[in-house]
Amino acid sequence: MKTAPAVASARGTLAVRIENLCRHYRMGETVIRAVDGVSVEIRAGEFVALLGSSGSGKSSVLNLIAGLDRPTSGSVVVQDRDLAKLSREDLAKYRLHVVGMVFQSFNLIASMTLAENVELPLRFAEVDRSQRGNLAREALEHVGLRARMNHRPSELSGGEQQRAALARALINRPQLLLADEPTGNLDSHTGTEIMNMVREFNHELGMTVVMVTHERALAERYAQRMIFLADGKLIDDRTNSDRINNDRANAAAAADPREPGGRP
């Protein structure tokens, strides 16, 4: 597998196709159907929210799309790759080059500085040291953390840590950004800040975004499409007209800077 192209494939083509996806866990005698026959298609450049209460299977679906887990049956096809059929090695390459991930608990490595955390995927991709430094600086610049690149995660606020995690997710220029409750550990102000960045990636870099959340309001505000899960089954899949209207308003605001409520 070659390094992913810098910009995602053309908008509107199929990015992720999930077909009759099942993920069952065995807990002693009982079988838990975390994901139970989900079929969904996600187009390139879409911003999709996976909604549901805890235990609904939304995180399991995200892990399956991320290639962190393998389905019990069914398939996840990302850009013509059937993840279930990839070897462990190829799945790691897929995670490295195609997917960027952010988590609720940031998941930065505590013993490394921000710059080291951000450039870690480049080490796995065997990118030269000199290039790595530049790319990491650039990515941190993008999220406004250039000045703090030599700090350790524990020296930063939650919002800053999540921004660093976004920079790390961005560094390999993935086509697919997967976010698991990205604002779950943040106050509403910093949460908004993070979500605006995610939306910016979606808009400007054309990244397909799949976000897991249990906050409907957040989904309504940012996602173009909302998929509802309960007990591992898909119960609703709707286009978010509010968000689309918002986008139109934002576009107008961008055209006329005096209009209030413009894009921050």
Next chain:
Amino acid sequence: MKISDLTELALRNLRESVLRNSLTTVGISVGVASLVAMLSLGTGLQQLLSQRLAKSGLFDTVFVSSRRDLRGGMGREEERKGPTPGESRVLDEPARQEMERLPNVSEAYPDIRFATELRYEDKPHLTMISALPLSAKSNDAFDGMQGNFFSSDTGAEVILQKSFAEELLGKTPPLGAAEPNVAELAKPLLGKELTMRYAQRQAAPSTQPSLREKDTSVADDGVESAAYSVVSREQKLRIVGVSDLDPETMRGPTRAKVFLPLGLAESLHIMQPTDLREISRAATDQPVYSSVSVRVKNPAQVQAVEDAIKKMGFNTFSILDASNSLRQVFRVLYAFLGIFGSLALTVASIGIVNTLVMAILERRREIGIMKAIGASDGDIKKLFFAEAGAMGILGGIVGVVLGWAIGQIINFGTNIWLKSQSLPTEHFWVVPLWLVVFSIVFAFFVSLVSGLYPAARAARLDPVQALRYE
């Protein structure tokens, strides 16, 4: 991941829990130190022994004996294949000359060796006497000698070994006491005269001696009878030297303590045990030797010369044979020392396994993160290998230094003791370069093997589970 990145990450991880990893590394160091200690003791002892053998000046000498000498029957290959002792060749003057003409031989001289009585200040002393060629002067054993070596090959002179000098002076020290200084022993003796009594062999005038040539066939009907008489004689000898070391260390109980010049000894026609054996077989008053020493120009040629002499029909023995079997003994000793030395390293390697398994538990989440952002199983595996290897190399280097230091201390200690016993100092503990390299490589290898299980376990970790873990 690139090697440089792996090394960097591994060292960073080792620094993160510095106490635990240092303790594990110290464990490896102790293991390597014990290995180095054991093997360098083995090397030191071997070198010490080889040096001693080399000092004896006998490395370039082949001892030749007749196969007729039944005492030497050791059932060796060539003895079983060759002619029976009765048929085999006599070790006589023509045979000696033939050996001297062999390529790479500098000289071949008979071993004249007999027990007899020496009188000094009218007191008799029974001792073993042997004859030395002038070339023996270069033997290291005469390095610390008081007085001089023989002035000529036929001079009526004698050199005493220190212990015999003690006996003449009545100064034999009790066992275990410090040996007296050789210079003090020599002072009253040098230039003094000794009287040697010996048995001289004289051809009996009644029979014509017939010189036998190479033909050793005994199926000879016309056996000529030969006879000689044995006469007791005396010879005055002047003491010219007292040697500190023992030139015949290798000889064991038959070693001589008094030495005559070879030419003189030959001219005296001293009766030897072999004469009696040969008279029953052949009529000759030509000397027959019990053994001949053949000096080879270069120790590397010893084997070739030995083979040539064996072809002539004689038994040979050289230090080469002895050092071959000695080397075998040392190989076994080495293996044993190595096994004992490795035991500590084995224990240390279990320490590595323990440390790394602990590290997996601690860094579970970190491994999960790495996998989530694109690390392959191989990357994680290599990272743990790199950590194990780094501990191995560090432990190896520290261990070699530690082992070397222990050796120096022991050398120092034993030499203090040796000095207090007024014995010459020795180097028991030798750490050769190959041992340094071998120990570090071995420690590295053992560490990698110890890393196998933890690395595989870390690589197999399920990222979803690992990320859930707090």
